[in-house]
Amino acid sequence: NAGVTQTPKFQVLKTGQSMTLQCAQDMNHNSMYWYRQDPGMGLRLIYYSASEGTTDKGEVPNGYNVSRLNKREFSLRLESAAPSQTSVYFCASSSRGIGGVGNYGYTFGSGTRLTVV
Amino acid sequence: DAKTTQPTSMDCAEGRAANLPCNHSTISGNEYVYWYRQIHSQGPQYIIHGLKNNETNEMASLIITEDRKSSTLILPHATLRDTAVYYCIVRALTGTASKLTFGTGTRLQVTL
Numbered sequence: 001n002a003g004v005t006q007t008p009k010f011q012v013l014k015t016g017q018s019m020t021l022q023c024a025q026d027m028n029h030n031s032m033y034w035y036r037q038d039p040g041m042g043l044r045l046i047y048y049s050a051s052e053g054t055t056d057k058g059e060v061p062n063g064y065n066v067s068r069l070n071k072r073e074f075s076l077r078l079e080s081a082a083p084s085q086t087s088v089y090f091c092a093s094s095s096r097g098i099g100g101v102g103n104y105g106y107t108f109g110s111g112t113r114l115t116v117v
Numbered sequence: 118d119a120k121t122t123q124p125t126s127m128d129c130a131e132g133r134a135a136n137l138p139c140n141h142s143t144i145s146g147n148e149y150v151y152w153y154r155q156i157h158s159q160g161p162q163y164i165i166h167g168l169k170n171n172e173t174n175e176m177a178s179l180i181i182t183e184d185r186k187s188s189t190l191i192l193p194h195a196t197l198r199d200t201a202v203y204y205c206i207v208r209a210l211t212g213t214a215s216k217l218t219f220g221t222g223t224r225l226q227v228t229l
Contacts, residue, residue, distance in 0.1 A: 004160075033216070042219035043161065079141070090160050092217075099173070105151055106217060108160030 002026050006091050006109035008094045013081040013116045021092030021112050031094045032074035033106070034058075034066060036087040043090060048113040049074055088113050121205045126224040128201075135192040137223050139205030142186040147209045148182060152190045154201040161204065161219070164190065178224070195227045 007022045025032065030051045033042040036065040045058030060074075063085060065077045074093075078085060094105040122140040130134040141150065153161040160200045165172055165179045167188075178191040192199055196200050204222040 035219075040221075042171045043217060045218070048216060059218075088158065092160070105153070105163035105166060106161070106188075108162070110160050111158065113158075 002092055004091055006039075006108035006112050008112060009110070010113050011115070013114065014089070015082060015116060017081050018077070018079050019081065019091055020117050021072070021091075021114075022074045023032075023075065023109060025091075025093040026072065026096070026105070027093060027107065028036075028071070029093035029095050030071070032068065033066075033092045033094075034064075034074070034076045035090045035092065036060065037090065037111075038087050046076065069102075080116075081117045086114060086116045113114075121207060121220055123203075123205050123223045125221070126226065128226050128228060129192075129195045129210050131196055131227050131229055132194055135195040135199065135225055135227070137166075137190040137192075137203050137205075137225065138187065139190070140187045140205045141205070144185050144207050145209065148207045149187075149209075150179065150188050151206045151208065152179065153204045153206065153219075154178070155198075155204070155222070156198075160210075164203075165213040188224065197229070199225065200227045201225060 004025045024075045033048040034046040037043045044060050046064050047058050047066040049055045055066050067075045089112045091109045094106045131221045135229045147178040149166050152164040165177050182189045202222040202224050204219050205216050
């Protein structure tokens, strides 16, 4: 049972380059999320997808785009990378629910460590 | 979602109970209290959640005060592997997606 899988685990980009971070979950979860974590900081929400076919902006969406390819996959794209986007990126998924039995919160991937030089 | 306040850091001796407090004085009636932890640079891990009753699972216990304005996460017998940053989060589970908002958490250091 893989849970949430993120690729790549590490990446170095030059300023202005583009790349796509991949995320896939095998838990049949409806909702998926992208967070970034800067050193010594908490996680900040970039984008999320409540269900297949929908995406919404989070707290820090500028400079990013997302695609909910299907129920399993949610990708994050940096069109023109900047040094300020150096961070650790976490993907997460959750089942849709209203609390109580069956709602066990989010499952996170192991992260992608991105450095933009 | 309601804001939470946690101490920046705490120490605990291995084998002893670790009690991590969280203040959420502006919590609404439909908001749950969630706890996550992040070990080193791994992805956060769900620990436990509750609404108003105390909860216990294989990892921890959650004690919520009667007025729900604060809570305590209890790790009954802390080990070195429990060294991590612990996040207390409150959120309402309404709408089509339930978003978690992370603060800076409490850095728990378990020592020999």
